[in-house]
Amino acid sequence: MKPRALGYLGVNAKSAADWADYATRLVGMQIAEKTGGNLALRMDDRKQRLVIEENGGDGIAYFGWEMDDADALGAFCATLDKAGVRAEHGSRALADQRRVKDLVVVTDPIGYRLEFFHGAEVSDRPFNGGRVHSGFRTGPLGLGHVVTTAERVADAVPFYRDLMGFGLSDYYYKPFEAYFFHVNPRHHSFALIETGKRSIHHMMIEHFSLDDVGQGLDLTLKEEGRLAVTLGRHCGDYMTSFYTHTPSGFMTEHGWGGQLIDPATWQASHRTEGPSLWGHERSWMSPEGKVAARELCIENANRGLRRPVQVMEGNYNLMPGACPWWDSVPGKQR
């Protein structure tokens, strides 16, 4: 038994008020509840997906990994026990706080707090986003993905792959070492990047509509210093996205069009084309890093790297693509 989705995240924050503004007006989430310094945020029918804790910190406080049911959680705990990994049973009060039926708590080799739960509460009120948009792609895919950095990622890969049962989607070594893991058809729900220090790199939330990404970008460009990574498209999950700085020292990737994989047949591969097909200039990178990343994109362009746009029923019109002139060109790229 293994986790089936990234169910929720707890976020350390210096200011819940900053998060309230950012998460609603820019990202499009809904404030479900404010209690003390805590802020519960909704993205869909779940009572909460993100919990902001005003504790003076930054980064992510806990990862909520969803199990099928009580039996699955029990079987998973038995596996952990066999491997000598300590899993602490969460109290009734903690489960109530997380809005779940039951949970256990484990610390990963990097030091992150992982909570494995089942039975998330669903709201009886419709989702009402903080800005007009077409909703987030969650459901069985979970809330999105999180990418963390570590001093040495090799320390954590066996833990996630062999013990947690996460499937390795792919990995690369340039322009940095990175490993991407799936727990459902979303290409990755979790990734590890080697940067020399432990931190949260970004969380990704996926919109149903590409226009919601573009309109989010317009809102972002109104704010000095909010944009972290320019619009671009990833080679691995095919996500078209841009990134913003959150108030908690990591970034949000605002994405659309992530590919779905079949976990039963997927084979992990070493990718050499780098993180992005095009775009994604990273404001946080060193000048040398930016040059290297841009070179990778230009190499991709020069060899005609293309990936199919991932569309969903109802959000596209299929155009007739026949062009006798283009079709007669030898070696053309589609």
Ligand SMILES: [Fe+2]
């Ligand atoms: Fe991402």
